[in-house]
Amino acid sequence: MQWAHVFKTRGDTIEFKQIPVGKPGPDEVLVQVEYSGVCHTDLHAWKGGHEGVGLVAAFGSQVNDLRIGDLVGIQWINRTCGICEFCSTGNQPLCPKLQLSGYMVDGTFQQYCICKADNAVRIPSGISLEAAAPVLCAGITVYKALKESNVQPGQTIAIVGAGGGLGSLACQYAKACGHKVLALSSGTAKRGMCLYDLGADYFVDYKSSNVTEEVKSITGGGPHAVMIVASIEEPFHQATQYVRPGGTIVAVGLPPGKLSTNIFAMVTQKINIKGSYVGNRYETEEALAILIRAGISVQYNVVDFAELPNIYDQMEKGQMKGRVVLKVGKTPSQGPERLSSLCRDLHINNSKQHHDIPGNLVPKSLERAIDRAGGDFRSDTVTVPTESVMQAIVNASTFGDDIYDEEGDAAVNAFQDKIKALTGKEAALFVLSGTQGNQICLRTHLQQPPHTILLDYRAHVQVWETGAIPVMSQATVTGIEPKNGVHLTLDDVRDRIVEEGNFHFSPTRIVSLENTLSGCILPLKDAREISNHVRSIRVPPGRSRIAMHLDGARLLEGVTAERVTLKEYLDCFDSASICLSKGCGAPMGSVIVGSKEFIDRAKWFRKMFGGATRQTGMMAAAASAALDHCLPLLPKVHALTRRVADYLHRIGYEFLLPVNTNMIVIDLKKTGIRAENLVSYGKRHGLLIFPSGRLVFHHQISEDGVSRLQRALLELITDEKRV
Known part of the structure; x- marks a missing residue:
């Protein structure tokens, strides 16, 4: 049996009761619904639900490409014939045998829902299920309309109703697809939201007395396309007057009334007017992929499953603000408690919910810390534990002594095994910090002096680790400036290596590289070329070859952005130190990897450097949970970092380095910004920023934090140019 909202005929009261779980047919899939969006279409059509996301619970005998536990979504299109002219040309919404979720067949307001497997949307990694739900309707609606407009990259599309729920998504999708956006809405607040938060290029108030002239003037003759998501009639008439000759008007909103236009002008100006409906499964998957890549913001409220009748009541009275997502799950509480306030999902989860943690282990102080982290751009070390990390600490009941116990602590061992599997290295060792990890690795590689370490002159191990190399390893350092200004290449390294044979110089024993450095990737190609060359250098008999070490403080950021695997990248290195408190969001710790012989020796130096800790299991468990939580979010x-960089560049900021991952480094001199003002303007908006000009993004940066950052930097550059 399962819980469901049952509604038999229009006008009946919705019943929340238990009903049997259906059995999927040969070509169908049964989905255990975790979340379901609530759309106004549900209210006006049948109240059945068509924005459900969850896990595959069962499937029919003819289903070959889905497995139990796969994440899928059920949208408006539940079943089609699959063979008609519309289905065969990708126009499934026009199929004459179309069956609609929650309207013609049972929808997603139940714990288990059935749909045809071919129409089940595959939910990609990198997006929370509650954020994916609204995309199955609102997101695909505007993305499909964007495709129907035929607007090309670089051309301008006008979004009418840009300040609403659909409009805000439409603006972001249009920018993600490379279009210029003219936002039409009304009011000062909407203007600020469209220009600063949504990235629109232009704004016009559609209540203005001379809308047509303003639009034509701003766009140089009119937008190439117009998408109307507003539910009032007047903007439809306005669009026919200002759209560019040869342009397209796409109607999405459904106001009462009729559209009348000057047919002569429409024909002679070759204006296309068309309606747009939802997209098919593949277009929905495209929309999800673009949303993840571009960091598009989805706004929604999560409420308890049992609250649906109250939600409909608010909708009918016009009191509903924002979009609602029901938390369905296996065991609904049947209570009226609201689970969360408005979530702004950048696919960076800032949830404050703590109802799953026994004893309410997320105190108010941690909630405040999460809020603070949402506007802290100093570093990605400023993140605080998430619910899953706190839960992992509670559940880490191993409490072994990692020094005295012969086998060590079970949680630490499990985490080290996890890292070994990820990196492909023989052994891993949990250490207290990135600095400790780097210095242990360097000291472990080195034997009797003299010896030299070759590295980028900006490298963390040299500049930011308190001069540890000469103190702990008795090594000198050869710093190299990359000729391309971004990262080292073989051309930089080849001639700076000191081989043995000349007693006037300390021979190079280690080449230490860093990925990322100031957010810039050291590409696999260059790392591999340097490594191959270094490993080809002959050394005297009985001496170890030159070692390759990687300061991988933000290695996970680098390989994610470059789309290579950790194993591929670390094949180039004999050792690496991977920080867990930066992009991973762990409370503390790093992990070093290498051969078993190397790690056995490293344990000795870890003890010497004060890194032999006792009940480390809870910290290792926290690091493991943080890794699981944050890796999919990178x-x-x-994408969010690039979005903000694009905005800053558009308003006049120059950058010192390319924006490859999660950092923007502002060139203060070229931009004409004083460092102290960068800090003070940030503080004025409740933000924390370093005076160096480096802005660091992380998984707890909030949409509100981004909005305040953009406003602060717009004010700053505007004021500086006035001086």
Whole structure:
């Protein structure tokens, strides 16, 4: 049996009761619904639900490409014939045998829902299920309309109703697809939101007395396309007057009334007017992929499953603000408690919910810390534990002594085994910090002096680790400036290596590289070329070859952005130190990897350097949970960083380095910004920023934090140019 909202005929009261779980047919899939969006279409059509996401619970005998536990979504299109002219040309919404979720067949307001397997949307990694739900309707609606407009990259599309729920998504999708956006809405607040938060290029108030003239003037003759998501009639008439000759008007909103236009002008100006409906499964998957890549913001409220009748009541009274997502799950509480306030999902989860943690282990102080992290751009070390990390600490009941116990602590061992599997290295060792990890690795590689370490002159191990190399390893350092200004290449390294044979110089014993450095990737190609060359250098008999070490403080950011695997990248290195408190969001710690012989020796130096800890299991468990939570979020963090960089560049900021991952480094001199003002303007908006000009993004940066950052930097550059 399962819980469901049952509604038999229009006008009946919705019943929340238990009903049997259906059995999927040969070509169908049964989905255990975790979240379901609530759309106004549900209210006006049948109240059945068509924005459900969850896990595959069962499937029919003819289903070959889905497995139990796969994440899928059920949207408006539940079943089609699959063979008609519309289905065969990708126009499934026009199929004459179309069956609609929650309207013609039972929808997603139940714990288990059935749909045809071919129409089940595959939910990619990198997006939370509750954020994916609204995309199955609102997101695909505007993305499909964008495709129907035929607007090309670089051309301008006008979004009418840009300040609403659909409009805000439409603006972001249009920018993600490379279009210029003219936002039409009304009011000062909407203007600020469209220009600063949504990235629109232009704004016009559609209540203005001379809308047509303003639009034509701003766009140089009119937008190439117009998407109307507003639900009032007047903007439809306005669009026919200002759209560019040969342009397209796409109607999405459904206001009462009729559209009338000057047919002569429409024909002679070759204006296309068309309606747009939802997209098919593949277009929905495209929309999800673009949303993740571009860091598009989805706004929604999560409420308890049992609250649906109250939600409909608010909708009918016009009191509903924002979009609602029901938390369905296996065991609904049947209570009226609201689970969360408005979530702004950048696919960076800032949830404050703590109802799953026994004893309410997320105190108010941690909630405040999460809020603070949402506007802290100093570093990605400023993140605080998530719910899953706190839960992992509670559940880490191993409490072994990692020094005295012969086998060590079970949680630490499990984490080290996890890292070994990820990196492909023989052994891993949990250490207290990135600095400790780097210095242990360097000291472990080195034997009797003299010896030299070759590295980028900006490298963390040299500049930011308190002069540890000469103190702890008795090594000199050869710093190299990359000729391309971004990262080292073989051309930089080849002639700076000191081989043995000349007693006037300390021979090079280690080449230490860093990925990322100031957010810039050291590409696999260059790392591999340097490594191959270094490993080809002959050394005297009985001496170890030159070692390759990687300061991988933000290695996970680098390989994610470059789309290579950790194993591929670390094949180039004999050792690496991977920080867990930066992009990973762990409370503390790093992990070093290498051969078993190397790690056995490193344990000795870890003890010497004060890194032999006792009940480390809870910290290792926290690091493991943080890794699981944050790794899927990194593409979204990078997309958000690029989005803000694009905005800053558009308003006049120059950058010192390319924006590859999660950092923007402002060139203060070229931009004409004083460092102290960068800090003070940030503080004025409740933000934390370093005076160096480096802005660091992480998984707890909030949409509100981004909005305040953009406003602060717009004010700053505007004021500086006035001086």
